[in-house]
Amino acid sequence: MAILVTGGTGFIGSHTVVELIKENFEVVILDNLYNSNIEVLDKIETITNIRPKFYKADILDKEALRKIFSENKIEAVIHYAGYKAVGESVEKPILYYENNVTGSLNLYEVMSEFNVKTLVFSSSATVYGDPAKLPIKEDFPLSTTNPYGTTKLFNERILEDIYVSDNNWSIMILRYFNPIGAHKSGLIGETPNGIPNNLVPYIAQVATGEREFLRVWGNDFNTVDGTGVRDYIHVVDLALGHIKAIQYALSHKGVEKVNLGTGNGYSVLQVREAFEKACGKKIPYKIMDRRPGDIAECYADTTKAYELLGWKAKFGIDEMCQDGWNFSKNIIK
Numbered sequence: 001m002a003i004l005v006t007g008g009t010g011f012i013g014s015h016t017v018v019e020l021i022k023e024n025f026e027v028v029i030l031d032n033l034y035n036s037n038i039e040v041l042d043k044i045e046t047i048t049n050i051r052p053k054f055y056k057a058d059i060l061d062k063e064a065l066r067k068i069f070s071e072n073k074i075e076a077v078i079h080y081a082g083y084k085a086v087g088e089s090v091e092k093p094i095l096y097y098e099n100n101v102t103g104s105l106n107l108y109e110v111m112s113e114f115n116v117k118t119l120v121f122s123s124s125a126t127v128y129g130d131p132a133k134l135p136i137k138e139d140f141p142l143s144t145t146n147p148y149g150t151t152k153l154f155n156e157r158i159l160e161d162i163y164v165s166d167n168n169w170s171i172m173i174l175r176y177f178n179p180i181g182a183h184k185s186g187l188i189g190e191t192p193n194g195i196p197n198n199l200v201p202y203i204a205q206v207a208t209g210e211r212e213f214l215r216v217w218g219n220d221f222n223t224v225d226g227t228g229v230r231d232y233i234h235v236v237d238l239a240l241g242h243i244k245a246i247q248y249a250l251s252h253k254g255v256e257k258v259n260l261g262t263g264n265g266y267s268v269l270q271v272r273e274a275f276e277k278a279c280g281k282k283i284p285y286k287i288m289d290r291r292p293g294d295i296a297e298c299y300a301d302t303t304k305a306y307e308l309l310g311w312k313a314k315f316g317i318d319e320m321c322q323d324g325w326n327f328s329k330n331i332i333k
């Protein structure tokens with residue numbers, strides 16, 4: 001029996017595939033390579049000595065999905081495939097709703113046709129909007145401020161309705177905070193296309209000399225030093241959270257929403273400092289105006305993840321930056 005990982009050559013997907021193989025799961029990967037490349041398969045094989053079965057396919061192609069389910073005995077799905085750039089989603093909402101919602105509906109429909117009703121869904125802390133208090137608990141009010149976040153919220157609602165219609169489903173909705181870092185081998189990590197939107201990939205490009213300085217989007221927030229505070233989590237910790245979630249889902253029915261964060265918040269300037277320590281270089285920066293839609297502070301209450309899944313993040317900000325730099329320093333553009 002195999003686990004199908006959609007988006008399995010992506011940043012978080014590839015790290016989860018490595019940990020699934022280490023746990024002796026058989027893995028099948030579906031990816032359209034829109035935001036990743038096929039070389040990641042070679043890296044997964046180097047790390048694990050196993051080359052997962054790979055299908056270059058799009059979740060918008062129902063026949064391709066049916067082919068995968070008919071050729072493999074899939075027992076569960078971890079669903080990462082989706083577009084994830086907040087800014088791009090504001091410019092191209094139709095593209096995001098088609099890919100992230102219609103594509104996901106195709107997957108859920110084909111899963112149902114093949115009686116595969118165990119799913120781990122990749123959601124995001126962005127569904128909490130601007131939280132009224134901190135740390136954020138799973139039962140906090142949900143609101144979104146951009147199409148990307150709304151596609152995550154729509155998927156959560158769809159999955160809840162699927163469970164109401166058929167109690168044989170087992171669904172884990174995992175809300176990620178800010179994934180950073182890379183596998184300790186330095187072979188897999190985050191390889192953003194174009195100008196990185198996210199903080200740490202941008203800092204890494206300042207460290208490699210590709211960017212001149214870090215633009216700090218605002219220092220007038222009500223936070224420790226005025227810059228935005230986020231709950232950064234090591235991508236390997238995040239991957240391990242998925243192993244716990246799939247193991248739980250394979251033995252329980254129902255829908256569970258779980259925060260995957262560390263419970264600690266770090267400001268932009270604190271992350272910059274940690275990255276300077278990790279790479280041994282200065283990271284020059286300039287304070288700019290706020291980025292539209294940015295909230296001041298966001299970090300997770302991690303109680304449920306520990307009580308339900310027995311999972312807790314292990315790596316701190318220094319190790320996240322060291323492992324991230326160990327990967328990024330080798331990226332030659």
Ligand code: WQD
Nearest residue numbers: 084086124126197198199202215216217228229230268294
């Ligand atoms: C972090 C902090 C910025 C870049 C986004 C998505 C979220 C999730 C993670 C997918 C903020 C500041 C950033 C820069 C900066 N993605 N910053 N200069 O916005 O918390 O979350 O990525 O699920 O859905 O919304 O992450 O890394 O973009 O920003 O000052 O060049 O760093 O203002 O305070 P964010 P981020």
